[in-house]
Amino acid sequence: MAFIDELAAREAAMRWLDDRTQLGTRTVTQPDVANFPFQGQDVALLLRQQGICKPRQLDAALSIRTTWTRPGDKPPYEDVEGPDGLVRYAYRGTDPEFFENRALRRAFEHRLPMIWFVAVAPGVYLARYPVYVVADEPEHLRVALAIDEDQRFLGVPRPDEIDRRRSVQRLTKLRLHQPVFRAQVLGAYERSCAMCRLRHVELLDAAHIIPDGKERGTPIVPNGLSLCSIHHRAFDANVLGVRPDYTVAVRSDILGEIDGPMLKHGLQAMDGVSLSLPKQRAQHPDRERVEERYEEFLAAG
Structure with a gap:
């Protein structure tokens, strides 16, 4: 040897x-x-x-x-x-x-x-x-x-x-x-954005539904969403939200704005889009967490 x-x-x-x-x-x-x-x-x-x-x-x-x-x-x-x-x-x-x-x-x-x-x-x-x-x-x-x-x-x-x-x-x-x-989150969502379906892994993040540091902000798949960088930042900033039925909501003032193609196609077009969810039900976003975060989104609007 x-x-x-x-x-x-x-x-x-x-x-x-x-x-x-x-x-x-x-x-x-x-x-x-x-x-x-x-x-x-x-x-x-x-x-x-x-x-x-x-x-x-x-x-x-x-x-x-x-x-x-x-x-x-x-x-x-x-x-x-x-x-x-x-x-x-x-x-x-x-x-x-x-x-x-x-x-x-x-x-x-x-x-x-x-x-x-x-x-x-x-x-x-x-x-x-x-x-x-x-x-x-x-x-x-x-x-x-x-x-x-x-x-x-x-x-x-x-x-x-x-x-x-x-x-x-x-x-x-x-x-x-x-x-x-x-x-874990990107694997569950098959390496695509849950909102826009973008599949470039280098542009994808794991977004917390309940933010890290809060009581239920644990790093587990049911508290996560696979999002591209722009939708992750928009979600964190409450520009976009997720309704309890797993459809995307866009803040009302954003829907009324007029700007370039990113606003129109990247944000406004997401309103009403259904999330692409993991195949395994156990990995779906936790509804209680989604509801809690959606209330925060509504308050921000």
Whole structure:
């Protein structure tokens, strides 16, 4: 077995993923990224049956995976955000000395970057990288992850570091939850705008029905709409609204304006259009959230 340079291999894996994921914005399947070429060898990157991938040529874990779990089901290994805002990734099994868990520990000891494949649908993953193990917690059978360089610098806050903890929580939401939310929503809507049917993924966003930060503004598909950039901004600004019957409403003053083709075709023409909805009913916009947001739209008008 020929060992290879740990850091160089990781840098090569991430550059290789950049091309296949459009810099981490495009989802992949396990066969797409099972191995990558490095120095004349095929190096394992995402294994079919293992959540922690330690290639035979490396000493430490290269990637980790969070599998898909249907809403309401209990995952086999629960990866959760801790009270300090850092993500906890569960060991495999209950033996801290199991070889995959030791491989995670070595990534922590040598401060090596890893890749995290987060399932956004069955067999479909969003690659987040680089991530770092910033604490080993064998008493809880888990490690703490920093999902970018900023969190890595902050490390694990002490309980008395309230402001620092809040900073870590904001980073976690921005750098992990939002990209995963976008991938899940765009996947549910088959990568098209729910209002105008535009299918250019680079121009699509995942819009919150109830804004992020409010009590029910959670990043889940029933609280999301796949919208192109112009309709996302118009929805956020209450220029456009969504009625409880899933049809689009345009603010009355906007309907009365006279301007160029974008106003006429991009906004005014949306009035009364029915949303294009996901095939799975469980992924449809939550009606209570839609009604709450529509009341806000009416108040703004």
